[in-house]
Amino acid sequence: MTRSSLDWKFRSSENLRFEERKQRMAAINTDLSVIGYTYEDIQNMAQSILKNTELRPKIGIICGTGLGGIADIVENPITVSYDTIKGFPVSTVKGHSGKFVFGTIKGKEVLLMMGRFHYYEGYPMWKVAMPVRVMKAMGIEVLLLTNAAGGLNQDYKTGDIMILKDHIDLPGLTGECVLIGKNDERFGPRFVATNGAYDVELGKKFLQIATELGHGSIMREGIYIMIGGPTFSSAAEARVLRMFGADAVGMSTVPESVVGRHSSMKIFGVSLITDMVDLDVGSQFQVTHEDVLRTANERALILQDIFVKFVQQI
Numbered sequence: 001m002t003r004s005s006l007d008w009k010f011r012s013s014e015n016l017r018f019e020e021r022k023q024r025m026a027a028i029n030t031d032l033s034v035i036g037y038t039y040e041d042i043q044n045m046a047q048s049i050l051k052n053t054e055l056r057p058k059i060g061i062i063c064g065t066g067l068g069g070i071a072d073i074v075e076n077p078i079t080v081s082y083d084t085i086k087g088f089p090v091s092t093v094k095g096h097s098g099k100f101v102f103g104t105i106k107g108k109e110v111l112l113m114m115g116r117f118h119y120y121e122g123y124p125m126w127k128v129a130m131p132v133r134v135m136k137a138m139g140i141e142v143l144l145l146t147n148a149a150g151g152l153n154q155d156y157k158t159g160d161i162m163i164l165k166d167h168i169d170l171p172g173l174t175g176e177c178v179l180i181g182k183n184d185e186r187f188g189p190r191f192v193a194t195n196g197a198y199d200v201e202l203g204k205k206f207l208q209i210a211t212e213l214g215h216g217s218i219m220r221e222g223i224y225i226m227i228g229g230p231t232f233s234s235a236a237e238a239r240v241l242r243m244f245g246a247d248a249v250g251m252s253t254v255p256e257s258v259v260g261r262h263s264s265m266k267i268f269g270v271s272l273i274t275d276m277v278d279l280d281v282g283s284q285f286q287v288t289h290e291d292v293l294r295t296a297n298e299r300a301l302i303l304q305d306i307f308v309k310f311v312q313q314i
């Protein structure tokens with residue numbers, strides 16, 4: 001074979017791979033029979049995002065509903081909108097703006113995800129947490145998860161801040177685990193222990209900083225349970241969740257935590273208790289997304305203060 005025909009063969013196979021990749025990325029967003037992003041898909045997304053910045057942060061923060069204010073503490077922010085990243089899902093929930101923010105907090109490099117994906121938006125579970133794999137591919141080693149959650153523990157109050165000691169993966173327990181599907185060992189092992197997922201030292205540090213800043217009275221440590229949503233729990237359901245041992249309920253975080261653990265990341269999780277879940281069967285109390293956003297807004301400055309010091313000390 002002559003050199004030029006070899007070149008041609010090489011180039012046409014490259015083109016073919018490019019075409020296949022393009023079709024695959026399109027199918028990922030539209031065809032539910034496509035399960036998962038390949039390792040190469042994830043690497044490509046990570047590389048395309050990193051082209052926007054010279055920063056290479058090791059700390060990643062996922063901002064929960066209404067908690068995007070954490071980005072206000074980021075110095076010299078560089079934003080990368082999700083809709084500019086080929087194959088990346090889009091945010092559809094109010095309070096999730098849909099972009100990555102690179103920058104520094106008191107000089108320490110960070111990467112924020114302003115806008116997470118939820119199962120109730122219609123995304124398959126594997127897609128909900130795939131940004132965590134992209135973050136890992138970008139070099140993130142410590143993952144800080146934040147969320148808005150409803151209080152189940154009757155000692156809690158709206159506005160409390162709960163450090164996650166553990167979680168209950170209700171969808172996972174009922175057959176919708178985020179790691180279902182073909183496993184690529186380059187992401188992590190087939191079977192993964194999720195016990196002890198939340199780093200104890202990070203939890204202690206967060207609590208200590210919050211207490212030093214004078215917020216000790218609103219700090220809690222507890223167990224988060226994930227429900228699929230988008231319905232808020234009925235009182236009878238909430239009683240079951242409480243009986244399971246959960247202190248707070250939400251519709252996110254657990255898939256990200258599981259994928260983070262699968263990817264050998266250090267994980268910290270915190271819930272802002274945006275509302276107290278009614279356990280009184282027959283009560284007409286109805287919580288709304290606006291209630292959640294309002295509490296998140298009210299607590300924004302406190303969370304920012306804690307995060308500035310927390311990130312500095314990681």
Ligand SMILES: O=P(O)(O)O[C@H]1O[C@H](CO)[C@@H](O)[C@H]1O
Nearest residue numbers: 064065147148251252289292
């Ligand atoms: O978990 P995050 O994304 O913080 O949001 C919580 O708030 C929304 C409900 O108001 C749900 O999406 C729930 O999961």
